[in-house]
Amino acid sequence: MAFCRKCGEAIDDEAVVCPYCKAPQMVRAEVSDDGGFLWGLLGFLVPVAGLVLFLAWKDSRPKTARAVGMGALVIGLIGALWFEFVLGVTLSAILHNIAFQLAHLQ
Numbered sequence: 001m002a003f004c005r006k007c008g009e010a011i012d013d014e015a016v017v018c019p020y021c022k023a024p025q026m027v028r029a030e031v032s033d034d035g036g037f038l039w040g041l042l043g044f045l046v047p048v049a050g051l052v053l054f055l056a057w058k059d060s061r062p063k064t065a066r067a068v069g070m071g072a073l074v075i076g077l078i079g080a081l082w083f084e085f086v087l088g089v090t091l092s093a094i095l096h097n098i099a100f101q102l103a104h105l106q
């Protein structure tokens with residue numbers, strides 16, 4: 001047994017419209033949009049899924065979309081920094097190696 005959100009009359013759980021005052025009962029249509037930590041974690045662990053969910057939910061579930069998008073963004077930034085670090089170390093090692101060989105050519 002549920003109660004009408006407008007007039008408070010007892011109505012059927014499955015009722016879409018209150019039979020007494022005709023007020024729409026939206027309980028079942030509401031989506032949960034809690035922007036929870038787990039959604040951020042999902043975006044962090046699976047950034048591609050995070051990006052897809054962000055684009056799919058940015059209008060209907062803005063808080064959750066932001067959480068999952070932030071997770072994907074954080075891992076993306078970490079990944080970009082890590083990539084630059086590895087690339088920088090690798091290039092530096094190669095350049096040092098070339099310089100060393102040039103210096104000892106004779």
Ligand SMILES: [Zn+2]
Nearest residue numbers: 004007018021
């Ligand atoms: Zn009602």
